Each structure stands twice: as structure tokens, then as C-alpha cells.
Amino acid sequence: MTVERRTLIKGAAASAALVLVGGAPLRADNHNGWQGWRDQLLAGRELSEGTITLDLPAVAENGAQVPLTVQIDSPMTADDHVSAIHIIATRNPAPQIGTFRLTPQMTRAEVMTRIRVAEEQEILVLAELSDGRVFQQTASIIVSVGGCAT
């Protein structure tokens, strides 16, 4: 009984670690080849622990115009800044939503745009830092009307 409980605790700790490095574990299959794009961006690097705040509606009425805000705590100095933020769709026809490239002339690592979401899916965000670290975050979204009519 004690052993079982210990196993349970170990399991819980492992899940917590997963959440810290990169948000909820991804359920999405490689439907549109998004894993290839993520691997290309990672270029062999492991994910680091870090927090990306992803502001995306849980349910979008219109998938053609979905507001997205990404924010990372960063001093944005020459030596320590977020250099790129990549937005990846796991179930759009194409995985590339877009890439923001940031500089130390920016006061914060916070950017807003509007994206297309074709159907219910997980949106994946990778943030590259000037020291080479990469953070990951995910968010699930449901859409009433898909956004890939054009």
C-alpha cells in the first residue's frame, strides 16, 4: 500500500514537471506536419522551464479573426531578451501561423495579433531567448465557425 502511494506521488511529481516545461502535454497528432516545423525551430534544443502567458479565447465565434496575446517576463536588455515567438497550429491546413521577431528596443516581450483557427485544436507557442533557451506554452481552442475559408 505504502509503495503504491509512493508510486502515485512520483507520478504526480512527474506530471507537475511536464506542466512547468511547456504547458499541458499535447494531444494533437501530426495531422498537418506541425511537429516537423516545431523540430526545425527547436534545432535539437531541449525546452527550458519558463512561463509564457498566452491570452487566447477558449471558444471563438469566428475562427477567421481570433485575438492572440503572448507575454513573457523578460527584462528585454541586449544580453537578456526574447528574440522570437513562433505560433503553431496543430490542426489548421498549414501549421505556420506566424513568427514575431523581437529586439531589445522593445520594452516588454508582449505582442498582440489576430490569427485564423480552422477547427477545435491546440495552439502551440515557442519563445526563443537571446541566450538560446526555448520556452513552450499551449492553449486549447474551440471555434464555432472555422477560419480557413480563404
Added chain:
Amino acid sequence: MATPRIRLPRSASEGEEIEVRTLIDHPMITAVSTSDPRDMLATFAVTMNGETVFTYDFGNGSAANPTFTFYVRAAAPGDFSFVWTHEDGTEYLADESVAIS
């Protein structure tokens, strides 16, 4: 079509954070699920005093009439340039200035 709109403060202090908002009218036709020819912007680049401060690479998942909000540390003389480049190489330009005190 492709009319840029920029929102910047009229003036700012040196080093002050300013909010930059941009919008351009563009259909961003991916041609994934229609027979219309593809009509997409490829990149958006912002410079301040000739130095790059922010860029964006458009993928198919970028919405029509692309809009951005971001934050920049104001520096004299405060001359901003905004360039949207179409996949066919056409450039749409806007220049704006913030008076720096």
C-alpha cells in the same frame, strides 16, 4: 486595399515606453480552400531611427487585415518606418514620427 493605419503617441520622453498599434487592409488569401489566386503578405518590419525594432513573418494562419500591438522604448529623433512586403515583392510603406522630449 492595403491601406496602412498606425497609432502612435504624438510625443514621448526619451526612454519612455510607447504603445504601437498597426493595421493594414489586406485579404490575406491563402488559396488553401478557394480557387482565388494566392494573395498574401510575407513580412512586416518596423524600424525606429533606421534600426529594426520589430518584425513578423506571416504564415497561412495569420488573419486578414493584419493588426499588431507592441511596445517600444522611445528614442530621439523618433522616426518610425513601417513596411509590409507582399509575397510578390510589392512593398506598402508608412512613415510616422513621435516628438521626443
